[in-house]
Amino acid sequence: MSERDHIFERIREALRTSAPRPGAHPWDSAGSAGLPSGADFDRVLSATGRTFEENAALFERNSVDLATEFLRVDGRDEALAAVVRLRDREGWKRVASHRGELTDAACAALGLPVHWTGAADDVGVLEQCDAGLSECDALVAHTGSVLVTSRSAGGRALSVLPPHHVVLARREQLLPGLPEAFALLKTKYGGNYPSMISFITGPSRTGDIERTLVLGAHGPKKLTVLLW
Amino acid sequence: MSTAATQFKRDARRLTADLRHRHIIHSALSQYEVTRDEKKALFQDWQGARQLAAGIKWEAVNHLDRYVDQFVRGLEARGTRVHWARTGQQARDIVLGILKSRQARMVVKSKAMTTEEIHLNEAMEGAGYEVVESDLGEFIVQLRGEAPYHIVFPAMHLTRGEIRETFQRKLGGAPSDNPEALTMVARRVLRRKYIEADAGITGANFAIAETGMISITENEGNARLAAALPKTMITLLGLEKVLPRLEDLALFLPMLATVGAAQLISGYNTMYGGPRQPGEADGPEEFHVILLDHQRTAYLADAEQRDALHCIRCGACLNVCPIYRNVGGHTYGTTYSGPIGAVITPNLRNLQDWKHLSYASSLCGACSEACPVQIPLHHHLLRNRRNSTRQKPCWWQRTAFRGYALVANSCRGWGLVTRLGRFGQKFHGLILGSRLDPAYAWTKTRDLPPIAAQTFKEWWRRRGKTRA
Known part of the structure; x- marks a missing residue:
């Protein structure tokens, strides 16, 4: 008998005695009352905006608290101009990115040497880049999070290794809350999920020394989100 | 009295009189209390959220065989190697076996209480591997040769001056005792380690049955790096971590951050379902998941206390516990301290040797009130007391009560x-x-x-x- 079978046997043996559901009375039947629905979650979770403008304002407020730089721009050309302004302000010499409609256009506008992820000897080169530009799957207004996956955002390291992560997002990618983000993941990838899915909320942070907030513990010290 | 009880009494007596220690802990936690309550107030119905969370965990734990099986099949379909360990020894042997077959030399770890539980670091170091803790708090206590003080804030008991002194002694320099400067020293040292590491070891906060993924919650990005750069990724998690559906995270992620660290949501919440897949830019060649029993199935058999397996290791009960706040995390002498530690340790190890932890409580119930998954912790403390006297009655107590x-x-x-x-x-x-x-x-x-x-x-x- 394998360890797997041993463990399953022990679990099944243990579950022969049923435990009361939380909040249930001992005389209630011990059967499963099912799992809560999306409506149950909406009732207890934080309220989110109903319109795009409300959610954009919510994302903006969260960004201030989180020290995320949130730039709303009007249209693609203005977004590319904003990326160029970031380059000049931060003094980028070399950036890392991945192939994508938005990132291709941004990297072309930058006119800098670009390291595309996926090439051999990734880590050493990626570590030397001043910024990582990526696309995303969604922005979450309620939490101020950016949703990326290893398929949509150039792998696993691009969004954590360079000191500055720049996210390019389109207007329709802004979602009210986490339930909508998980629903999106299911419809977009259902059955064939990427190997990594990450909600990034603000720059990397720590409070391990006297509970004092410090940005840039291991991952990026800066996070910029561009939305048009 | 067991040696553990003697040690607990001695350390508790010393630390309750240590005003400096008390000041450090109280100032760290009072800040937390205010922000935690602000974040709780953002929920439309916090008590309702606790009820839903407890219901989901009940469903998962009481159908553990079904959900663990689904979880494992999802992982394996994406090329993940799943291992089963009934004991700590088996889990350590599995990790050492993987490291050997991958010809690893250096291992970078992100925070994982399960690895503390089975004393994995000692085993790996004993076998000649270099092991680096990457969570800043864990890194600091590792340099000092201590155990984590708190399951969420491992270095909560140290001042910036003490940390600077540790860095000067172990890393050869720290320019100032400014927390930012100290963090940057650690960042520089650990970056090099990440790039050289052959394997990354992580824990997991949740296991999603529906999609076959683990979920890791962190703030620093250290687990993200440990899962991105080394060629081998190993995750060690307890069987009870499983959640039925992907969308259950929409509830658990903000709840964990709220009570765990007084945040709206933690900095990085990441799900991993496999090694690097075809068409992906990077990621480990091999992904190993080790499912740890280590007395969990024995705990499951106790229907009365089964819900202690609902615990999501958020640390909320530690933060509010008047005992924890006065005797401190190290006094417990256990992997899991505070109320949850006092409930589970006597059952996971030995009731008679560890029952003193269940007695060291005022039964005020602050822990049960704080628990996001509604574990009735202080009732379980009473049940442990009852079980311990039932198992080993004491003649003079019996005589006294008869009188x-x-x-x-x-x-x-x-x-x-x-x-x-x-x-x-x-x-x-x-x-x-x-x-x-x-x-x-x-x-x-x-x-x-x-x-x-x-x-x-x-x-x-x-x-x-x-x-x-």
Whole structure:
């Protein structure tokens, strides 16, 4: 008998005695009352905006608290101009990115040497880049999070290794809350999920020394989100 | 008394009188309390959220076989290697076996309480591997050769000055005691380690049955790096971590951050379902998931306390516990400290050796109130006490309670004893605080209230007389 079978046997043996559901009375039947629905979650979770403008304002407020730089721009050309302004302000010499409609256009506008992820000897080169530009799957207004996956955002390291992560997002990618983000993941990838899915909320942070907030513990010290 | 109990009493007595220690812990936690309550208030219905979370965990734990099987099949379909370990020894052997087959030399770890539970670091170091903790708090306590002080804030008991001194001694320099400067020293040192590491070891906060993924919650990005750069990724998690559906995270992620660290949501919440897939830019070549039993199935068999397996290791009960806040995390001498540690340790290890933890509680219930998944922690402390005396009755306690029952059940007996007590208390002052005092265990640290000058019955009788 394998360890797997041993463990399953022990679990099944243990579950022969049923435990009361939380909040249930001992005389209630011990059967499963099912799992809560999306409506149950909406009732207890934080309220989110109903319109795009409300959610954009919510994302903006969260960004201030989180020290995320949130730039709303009007249209693609203005977004590319904003990326160029970031380059000049931060003094980028070399950036890392991945192939994508938005990132291709941004990297072309930058006119800098670009390291595309996926090439051999990734880590050493990626570590030397001043910024990582990526696309995303969604922005979450309620939490101020950016949703990326290893398929949509150039792998696993691009969004954590360079000191500055720049996210390019389109207007329709802004979602009210986490339930909508998980629903999106299911419809977009259902059955064939990427190997990594990450909600990034603000720059990397720590409070391990006297509970004092410090940005840039291991991952990026800066996070910029561009939305048009 | 067991050696663990002796050590607990000695350390507790020392630390409760240590005002400096108390000041550090209280200032760290008072800040947390204010922000945690602000974040709780953002939920439309926090108590409702706790109920839903408890219901989901109940469903998962009470159908553990079904959900674990689904979880494992999802992982394996994406090329993940899943291992099963009934004991800590088996889990350590599995990790060492993987490291050997991958010809690894250096291992970078992100925070994982399960690895503390099975003493994995000692085993890996003993086998000649270099092991680096990457969570800043864990890194600091590792440099100092200590155990984590708190399951969420491992270095909560240290001041910036002490941390600077540790860095100077172990890393050869720290320019100032500014938290930012200290963090940057650690960042520089650990970046090099990440790039050289052959394997990354992580824990997991949740296991998603529906999609076959683990979920890791962190703030620093250290687990993200440990899962991105090394060629081998190993995740060690307890069987009970499983959640039925992907969308359950929409509830658990903000709840964990709210009570765990007083945040809206943690910095990085990441799900991993496999090694690097075709078409992906990077990621480990191999992904190993080790499912750890280590007494969890034995715990599952106790239907009365089964819900202790609902625990999501957020640390909320530690933060509010008056005992934890005064005796500190190291005093417990266990992997899991605070109320949850006091509940599970006696059952995971040995009831008689660890029962003192279940007695070291005022039963105020702050822990049960704080628990996001509604574990009735202080009731379980009482159940541990009951089980321990049932398993090993103590003759003098039994005799004392029999005597008490005899007196309390007899009207005349009770009257006699209260009168005697009132009389005897007049002379108590002569022996108060000395070893002759029969109530010494109580009076050495507390006042003994005086017995009332007359009982209610006496008062009632006299009242009748005066009125007549």
